[in-house]
Amino acid sequence: MSHTEQAMPRRAGQQGLWVLVAVAVSLALLAGCGDDGPTDLQPDAGTEPEVCGPSDVWCKDQTIDRLDLLTTVSTGEVREEGTTSGEFLTFVDSRAGGLSPTMSYSYLRFTPQGLTPVQIHDQESLGSTDWDLAVRRYTLRVNSGTSGPSCVSVANTPEGTTFASVTAVNAAMEFKTEAWFDTACTLIPDDSGLNGPLTQLGGFWAYTSCVQMTGRVFVIRLADGRHVKLEVTSYYEPSAQQVCNQTGSVPQPSGSGAIRIKWAFLP
Template sequence: MRTHEETMTRHSGQQGLWVLAAVVVALMLMVNCDSSDDDPVPDAGVADAGTDAGTQCLNEVSCKDQSIDKLTLLTTVSTGEVREEQAAQGEFRTYIDARAGGLTPTMSYTYARFTPQGLAQVSVDDQAALARTDWDIAFRRYYIRVNSGTSGPSCVSVATTPEGTTFESVTAVASTWEFKTEAWYDPACTFSPDDSGLNGPLMRLSTFWTYTSCVQMTGDVFVIRLADGRHVKLEVTGYYDPTPQQVCNETGSVPQPSGSGQLRVRWAFLP
């Protein structure tokens, strides 16, 4: 009898272990089935250059028709080049051909997204870009806009650092910075112009330049929050070719030819 009871106890214990194992396996299957492609990327800092990181914040662009008219948003894709130039380790210096065909644009903005390899160009026209989340930033002449609010369906936002902030001094995101999306129209589609006197739209990066008799760089440093939560610090260093830009900054006038509309930006990812 004792032997029989010991045998029953061993069998019962083994059966219990099998049941416990089955429960664990079932729970693992439930977790895997609950996963989806919409889950956040665990390490957004090394996202692939082709990742459409803005899909989690697809929004309806407000006052779309008004923006198409006011900003002259076109359907011809820009042929402007985007390329990386020599830069210190850990940062990028990017050239963007934002001439768009001249002072009266015949081409769209030049669209791009921030990647660990540099600023990657996105081939899209202005009107199609209003429904696309695969771009972060767009350039045309002295206008630079990000993909959010009245500019696009994503949720890229911008904070302007305090006056006098240098690019090198920005090493982390401050809790006091206020990040804002593009909003050159209010909910009633009332237009907000910048202070250039040209009646252009008030964009979040509009203060990168000021005008006397040429486009001077202000040295403003911006921090851009991307749709996937990464942060980029950015300074626009040139609207003209480097030598004419230096002369413009120092004297308020620019020699010709100036190479206008060929922007250069300095930027880096923040931890």
């Protein structure tokens, strides 16, 4: 073997060693950059949307049975009636076929143009993150927990809070997802006496011999991190609702299922 041939393995080994050293130095320099690197290369966490899901709906079969979730898409009308800039008044025909519903909930999404219908039926809703709010009769539910695969959550404001007075999200607000079953999938009923599910928006009404409005204002946190303030102003046609609120009874015809929802995005 020539002197040159003997030197080749030794030189190759030295070259390999230098390559390893160069890689190690490069990695050390990268690690040393840490959080002190150029700010234009790092996203501003404060401006990133808060996105969640999808996740599994818990107690899904029980929810289908207890809420009578159907497979017929609702044909109820949804329209905007408000004229105040930045504030919406949405009418939702929530009758869904009557006291024994024949149609699904109306599935809705909060958009800058108003509450936009999402054309899905009840059982599809359990796998969809496209909707935020569902309405049928006097039941309103949001997309989370026992209701859907997203993470839309609700905070109550103190009793007596007016819609106009809610101008921002308060750090003390406690946001909750839907949970009308316990860990054993046993129903947690509302306090109306009608044995309905305890939904996070259920406090908008109270029951005597008619559905009275409580005036409760809620703040909803959407899956993308935006917030909406919301008040349900009527379940009957407005004139009938006023009589119900004042007297505890409702004149006939009442126009029941004529839900009107006042809402606005919060900064």
